[in-house]
Amino acid sequence: MWRIRHFEDEVKAMFARGLLRGSTHLCQGQEAVSVGVCSVLQPGDTTTCTYRGHGVVLAMGARLDRSFGELLGRAGGLCGGKGGSMHLADLSLGVLGSNAIVGGHLPTAVGAGLAAQYLETGAVSVAFFGDGATNIGAFHESCNLAAVWRLPVIFVLENNHYGEYSPVASTTLVEHLVDRASSYAMAGSSVDGNDVSAVRATTRDAIARARAGDGPTLIEADTYRQQGHSRSDPATYRPEGELDAWVKWDPISRLSQSVVAAGLASDEELAELGLEVLGEVKTAAEAALGWPEPEAASRFEDVYA
């Protein structure tokens, strides 16, 4: 979780220094969802995620330097500089990619589930998406098809309380988004998305269902986006005190407290570990900054196989 937090903080700093192009969508505060889910997956399992997907990609084990390299548009980036912040993918790790169309990757995840079922690989396909995606047609079609075919798909709904600049209650009247699972006769679970252990436990149950051939699950993970929607959004629409309350509920602080309370590590040891990860992130960022731009001719490659 620290790796993701420091990565995102570094990305924010790089933007402030004018080193990054386009836009970026940060996930500070939501790390426990990515880490909780991905930490209980097996090799062969796959993920698709949103443009706010740096956390998922790193949680699946993507290299920090190659991830920075992709954001920087460098030849050594995960996608050779052709994807950028919103299109990180590392198929060698089962990271089928982050997507810049809200909900656009959900059908892809259904297809990965179809391949797993058809080829009998035992793999599960996980789709991460936000509360906003539950109002787009691809969500409905994907949930329904996965349910009808009983595919090993886990739909992880990261409810971070805002769809772009709009609070979820202003766009969606159903109070608990997980209730939508019943529309597809699909298993649904709610979980505290800022509690990494709870996310792991809930995901394990969903994985067990999927691998047993009992079909998909919708998990609603309640969490909070501590940054604005994108780099151009200062998030002035938040009610007074909301951010502070959620920062007190920060997933990293909460895990640290439980670890210390359980006597597994001291505050000092954790601080030291945090610094170590920070150093790792800084080193990766510096390395990627030194990498060359893609060759001009590479723009014509990979249009067709």
Next chain:
Amino acid sequence: MTTEVNYREAIAMALADELEADPRVVLIGEDVGAAGGVFKSTAGLFERFGASRVRDTPISEQAIVGAALGAAIMGLRPVAEIMFADFAGVCFDQIANQLAKYRYMTGGQARVPVTVRMANGAGAGFAAQHSQPVENWFLNIPGLKIAVPATPADMYGLLRSAVKEDNPVLVFEHKNLFGMKGALPEGDGLVPLGLADIARAGRDVTVVATQQMRYRALEAAELLEASNIHVEVVDPRTLVPFDDRTVIESLTRTARLVVVQEAPVDGSWGASLIARIVTEDWSLLDAPPALVAADATPVPFAGALEALWLPSVERIVEAVERTVSY
């Protein structure tokens, strides 16, 4: 020894042969299975290959195309059907943003062997939302290949090539040609994507046309023989890649170009072909090129109006005569 089949049967035969040849091939779409397809173009496949390989779906075009993409990335070779080609509008994101761009955006990490079949075209009285020839919608989306077969042999050969192809291929099946009969060649019958067919040889003018318009161009050519005008009819068979070379070779003989298309002019393959020829090889031409196109309106329903919307044999004859007499 050749086999006589119709266009619809050629589709089912090509799919059967690919299902037989490769266990990774699966068919998905609305009523493609137990019902044998709304156009009966998948008849018999469900019974022969079973429900796990010939899969009926809900009415969910986005999920169909997107699932084909996801399954392809993970090792299958899906053939998705989205029934009437107009429904491509429902899943445009999945085709334009997901399928076409996946390989590029990931820096070539995956192959995307997806075939998307659609029933296309006007002339059968289905009205505006079930009749538009929509292949031109996709011309401006690098990453896709586009096949527009006119004959049973080309349908069989191109569809098999599409399924074997490691890139997304949109295969347009013309609704008015389902009953068209023709011979299948001996051997595997594969037709490569990107190779035009000279449907009729002639020395005076090159007429380029696809699908339904290929047959009208051939009819026009027959009529023009009486005026001693010898028409060469070139059917590109695929729009992406487009076989410019065969057209250019034909023009080196005829120096006159008429393109016939079942679509309005703007943003069309015919306009693009003429632009390429004029900008890159204009010295080939002894006369201004002509584009016989449909009206810039939605496809009308009434039979009398729909007939006027489609380029007719008479309009092709007139365009050829004008071009030849220039």
